[in-house]
Amino acid sequence: MNEFLQGHTIAEIILAEKERPLTEKEQQQLEEWFRQDSRNYLLYEKLKYGENLSQSLKDLGSYNTEKAFIGFQNKINQTKTRKLNHILVRVAAAAVLLFGVYYFAHQQFVAIDEEPLQQLAINPGTSKAILKLADGTVVNLENKRTEFTESDGTTISSDTNKVVYQPNKKRVKQRQLKYNTIEIPRGGEYQLTLSDGTNVWLNSETTIKYPVVFAENKREVFIEGEAFFDVAHNEEVPFIVTTADMTVQVLGTAFNIRGYRNEETATTTLVRGKVNVTSTTTDQTFLLKPSQQFITEEGNSAVRQVDVNQYIAWKEGRILFEDNTLKEIFTDVARWYNIDVEFANPALEELRFSVDVKRYDEINEITKIIELTKKVKFELTDETITIVNFKN
Amino acid sequence: MNVTDDHVLELVNLKKKDGYKYLYDSFFPSLCRFSYRITKNISESEDLIQELFVRMWKSDVKFYSKRSLVAYLYLSAKNASLNALRNNKFDNKSENPELKQLNVANGDPSIQQIMVEEEVHRQVYMAIKALSPERRNIILMSMEGLTNSEIAKVIGVSINTVKTLKLKSYRTLRDSLRPAFYTLFF
Numbered sequence: 101m102n103e104f105l106q107g108h109t110i111a112e113i114i115l116a117e118k119e120r121p122l123t124e125k126e127q128q129q130l131e132e133w134f135r136q137d138s139r140n141y142l143l144y145e146k147l148k149y150g151e152n153l154s155q156s157l158k159d160l161g162s163y164n165t166e167k168a169f170i171g172f173q174n175k176i177n178q179t180k181t182r183k184l185n186h187i188l189v190r191v192a193a194a195a196v197l198l199f200g201v202y203y204f205a206h207q208q209f210v211a212i213d214e215e216p217l218q219q220l221a222i223n224p225g226t227s228k229a230i231l232k233l234a235d236g237t238v239v240n241l242e243n244k245r246t247e248f249t250e251s252d253g254t255t256i257s258s259d260t261n262k263v264v265y266q267p268n269k270k271r272v273k274q275r276q277l278k279y280n281t282i283e284i285p286r287g288g289e290y291q292l293t294l295s296d297g298t299n300v301w302l303n304s305e306t307t308i309k310y311p312v313v314f315a316e317n318k319r320e321v322f323i324e325g326e327a328f329f330d331v332a333h334n335e336e337v338p339f340i341v342t343t344a345d346m347t348v349q350v351l352g353t354a355f356n357i358r359g360y361r362n363e364e365t366a367t368t369t370l371v372r373g374k375v376n377v378t379s380t381t382t383d384q385t386f387l388l389k390p391s392q393q394f395i396t397e398e399g400n401s402a403v404r405q406v407d408v409n410q411y412i413a414w415k416e417g418r419i420l421f422e423d424n425t426l427k428e429i430f431t432d433v434a435r436w437y438n439i440d441v442e443f444a445n446p447a448l449e450e451l452r453f454s455v456d457v458k459r460y461d462e463i464n465e466i467t468k469i470i471e472l473t474k475k476v477k478f479e480l481t482d483e484t485i486t487i488v489n490f491k492n
Numbered sequence: 493m494n495v496t497d498d499h500v501l502e503l504v505n506l507k508k509k510d511g512y513k514y515l516y517d518s519f520f521p522s523l524c525r526f527s528y529r530i531t532k533n534i535s536e537s538e539d540l541i542q543e544l545f546v547r548m549w550k551s552d553v554k555f556y557s558k559r560s561l562v563a564y565l566y567l568s569a570k571n572a573s574l575n576a577l578r579n580n581k582f583d584n585k586s587e588n589p590e591l592k593q594l595n596v597a598n599g600d601p602s603i604q605q606i607m608v609e610e611e612v613h614r615q616v617y618m619a620i621k622a623l624s625p626e627r628r629n630i631i632l633m634s635m636e637g638l639t640n641s642e643i644a645k646v647i648g649v650s651i652n653t654v655k656t657l658k659l660k661s662y663r664t665l666r667d668s669l670r671p672a673f674y675t676l677f678f
Contacts (some may be wrong), residue, residue, distance in 0.1 A: 430496050
């Protein structure tokens with residue numbers, strides 16, 4: 101076995117031992133490894149007691165991974181451009197040759213079409229989701245109609261854009277809740293009907309974890325990303341949504357929740373009904389009324405009055421911004437069209453625009469509108485959009 | 493909550509930037525440390541790992557399990573690091589750099605041992621990184637031996653809040669680290 105395949109196995113075993121007794125096979129693999137080198141046992145002891153761990157973690161945290169990744173992107177883009185240039189040179193050479201032939205054949209009878217440069221089409225997101233069952237099985241729900249049964253008898257069916265949980269009629273008492281997880285990649289969206297009938301719209305780059313069948317005293321789900329909830333009314337069993345920064349408790353209502361790991365601000369926007377929102381960082385609780393939004397940023401929380409339409413537009417099939425910064429607009433756009441966005445200069449991030457287009461249009465519907473203002477221009481390649489000053 | 497392994501493999505195999513972003517987030521610091529422990533040269537080790545990912549992007553390599561991906565990354569990092577040692581400042585070029593650099597008799601760890609240690613620490617690091625910044629801070633401080641009341645003073649909350657946050661964090665850690673490591677922190 102390759103030394104690193106073995107190394108990986110050993111690392112997993114050492115981690116596993118923290119939680120459960122090892123299987124006989126794992127024990128053997130570990131002992132075999134001890135026999136290979138007398139110092140392996142010493143290392144094992146060291147790792148078991150977390151020696152050096154704290155220093156390592158600090159060290160790992162000191163690397164600027166974001167910057168390194170930007171460097172990586174630049175390097176691979178250079179390669180692409182070079183390749184493209186190479187092809188363009190050859191195309192141009194061929195064109196010159198053809199043009200020459202044409203010219204001589206037809207003397208001065210030459211017409212050049214002024215065709216616009218062909219625009220690259222960047223397509224919007226589509227329905228896609230990855231479902232992970234309680235036993236770890238992974239099901240890709242993209243464009244798929246399926247129906248199957250979880251181990252507790254719950255029927256799970258999907259029809260290309262929505263997955264529905266139908267609890268087993270003969271309800272078996274459960275000792276432990278079984279959780280499923282749905283992940284929506286960038287450029288994806290999906291709908292989910294939970295076992296209590298609550299409808300959830302899931303936006304791009306979102307993960308939701310929920311019990312196949314809810315507990316008897318509460319209905320709790322965990323979310324990262326953005327989702328709209330239309331909660332089935334049940335006064336006896338509260339519905340709780342938990343994100344990294346807040347916990348929302350409701351009885352029956354409709355609201356939008358947004359808490360992406362890579363965004364500083366998290367929000368809960370109430371459309372109807374009543375909810376209690378608690379900030380995880382400060383433990384403060386707020387009662388929201390319709391059209392109010394709870395907002396938390398770097399540990400500070402507040403409630404404000406908003407136009408809810410803007411916050412639920414995504415689920416209505418629109419991209420709607422009213423006087424938002426380019427940064428805000430393009431954070432969402434990048435997620436939905438699954439592209440990277442770069443600003444040629446940071447001052448551009450703060451320019452404000454309004455946009456109202458259909459979510460299923462191509463991206464140039466948005467860029468066209470903004471370019472009309474003659475403040476910025478967009479340069480599109482297949483995976484990146486660069487925003488530059490209009491006069492350049 | 494993480495992207496599933498299968499999904500990551502697919503993204504990496506299809507040369508999607510999201511897949512490589514995930515690789516950077518998960519492996520870049522650990523591979524740099526791994527390479528540093530072989531080359532003993534901080535800036536060079538980062539360059540080596542950066543080039544490793546660029547080469548990987550241009551290659552046709554495909555992965556069918558997380559295991560093979562992990563092994564591939566460490567193997568490439570090892571080769572790149574040893575090559576750098578061989579080509580660089582080492583006066584005696586005929587000498588096997590692996591032996592020279594990692595003097596077994598001196599008690600230096602073997603390359604596999606370095607990898608095992610880095611891989612264990614990497615997995616713990618990833619689990620802690622997934623916590624919110626405040627919870628992460630608390631875990632790191634308590635690992636450094638600060639008491640709850642000391643932590644409470646540093647971040648300006650009550651001891652009870654520290655206790656609750658700690659408890660919540662451990663719960664999350666336990667969920668996200670399949671082979672859980674939380675007992676370490678008590």
